[in-house]
Amino acid sequence: MSTDTIISIRNLYKVFGNDPQKAMALVHQGMGKDELLERTGHVIGLNNVNLDMERHRIQVVMGLSGSGKSTLIRHINRLIAPTEGEILVDGQDVLTLNTEKLRELRRFKISMVFQRFALFPHRNIMENVGYGLENQGKTKKIIEETAARWIGRVGLSGFESHYPGQLSGGMQQRVGLARALATDADILLMDEAFSALDPLIRTEMQDILLDLQNELQKTIVFITHDLDEALHIGDSIAILRAGEIIQTDDPQNILMKPADAYVADFMKDINRARVLRVRAIMNTLEPGDEGPVIKGSTTIEEALQIFAETAGDKLIITDRKGLKVGRLTVEDLIRGIRRPTTAEIQAEVFTNET
Numbered sequence: 521m522s523t524d525t526i527i528s529i530r531n532l533y534k535v536f537g538n539d540p541q542k543a544m545a546l547v548h549q550g551m552g553k554d555e556l557l558e559r560t561g562h563v564i565g566l567n568n569v570n571l572d573m574e575r576h577r578i579q580v581v582m583g584l585s586g587s588g589k590s591t592l593i594r595h596i597n598r599l600i601a602p603t604e605g606e607i608l609v610d611g612q613d614v615l616t617l618n619t620e621k622l623r624e625l626r627r628f629k630i631s632m633v634f635q636r637f638a639l640f641p642h643r644n645i646m647e648n649v650g651y652g653l654e655n656q657g658k659t660k661k662i663i664e665e666t667a668a669r670w671i672g673r674v675g676l677s678g679f680e681s682h683y684p685g686q687l688s689g690g691m692q693q694r695v696g697l698a699r700a701l702a703t704d705a706d707i708l709l710m711d712e713a714f715s716a717l718d719p720l721i722r723t724e725m726q727d728i729l730l731d732l733q734n735e736l737q738k739t740i741v742f743i744t745h746d747l748d749e750a751l752h753i754g755d756s757i758a759i760l761r762a763g764e765i766i767q768t769d770d771p772q773n774i775l776m777k778p779a780d781a782y783v784a785d786f787m788k789d790i791n792r793a794r795v796l797r798v799r800a801i802m803n804t805l806e807p808g809d810e811g812p813v814i815k816g817s818t819t820i821e822e823a824l825q826i827f828a829e830t831a832g833d834k835l836i837i838t839d840r841k842g843l844k845v846g847r848l849t850v851e852d853l854i855r856g857i858r859r860p861t862t863a864e865i866q867a868e869v870f871t872n873e874t
Contacts (some may be wrong), residue, residue: 532605535564802846
């Protein structure tokens with residue numbers, strides 16, 4: 521495991537049923553999900569998942585309903601035990617932890633934000649946010665000071681004495697986020713955290729999360745079935761299908777080079793101008809190239825606006841360190857916006873597969 525990897529999942533299998541070990545023998549012989557269910561009544565939840573997650577980054581895991589994404593995230597803090605495999609957190613296999621060590625992991629190392637908020641209805645907002653700190657054994661003074669600070673950070677100052685039932689869904693999810701952050705855990709697990717929210721509130725919560733992440737630099741594992749959300753917040757995306765990882769990569773690479781027809785189908789209706797970053801389509805910088813300088817994370821839509829406001833014929837692209845690494849013309853941006861044809865997608869997939 522590299523020094524930049526904080527979570528490493530290795531050869532992970534989960535089979536649901538009365539005799540998963542017996543079913544695993546058939547899985548190792550190559551039996552697929554449908555045949556295993558028909559012959560044994562067992563269900564493959566995860567099938568040989570291997571995934572490294574980098575420290576201080578947002579790892580998105582996405583897929584359709586039943587793909588195994590929520591099952592996967594619950595293995596990280598061992599809410600679910602695997603049938604086979606390893607889950608390493610900072611080099612420590614969580615499957616080897618005894619009850620006390622596992623409790624310590626959940627109290628101090630990993631926090632979780634749930635889809636349906638999971639707030640205590642009989643506790644007010646201050647008490648809900650401070651719950652994890654109580655479990656850590658903090659003093660009442662520290663709990664109140666820390667909870668108040670995080671309530672303010674998510675924009676809910678003045679609601680400390682309110683109860684969850686008095687708040688909207690978006691406000692309740694802000695409480696859930698504040699509760700997770702209050703424990704100062706290194707790792708934040710977010711299981712479909714924003715999917716129950718209305719679209720506008722959902723976008724607002726995504727932006728709040730990104731603003732906090734820019735400052736706090738947590739390791740976030742974010743589960744979603746929404747591709748727009750995945751592309752908006754993810755530093756890396758892993759796509760699951762029937763318990764298997766089909767592709768894991770930088771979001772821009774997945775968008776430009778889908779691994780197979782399944783992934784390509786996911787991407788076909790995306791507004792490329794809004795989600796594709798210029799670093800994915802830039803050309804090599806040549807001697808003498810000059811022009812307005814923009815970050816590689818700039819979207820095509822934003823870059824077009826910059827072209828419209830300047831008289832130059834190219835833009836100069838910089839990396840995260842501010843170094844000039846490429847250039848773009850209007851023609852490059854137009855090609856980036858154009859949705860590839862089915863034949864082009866098939867050709868790209870064939871190239872990737874071979």
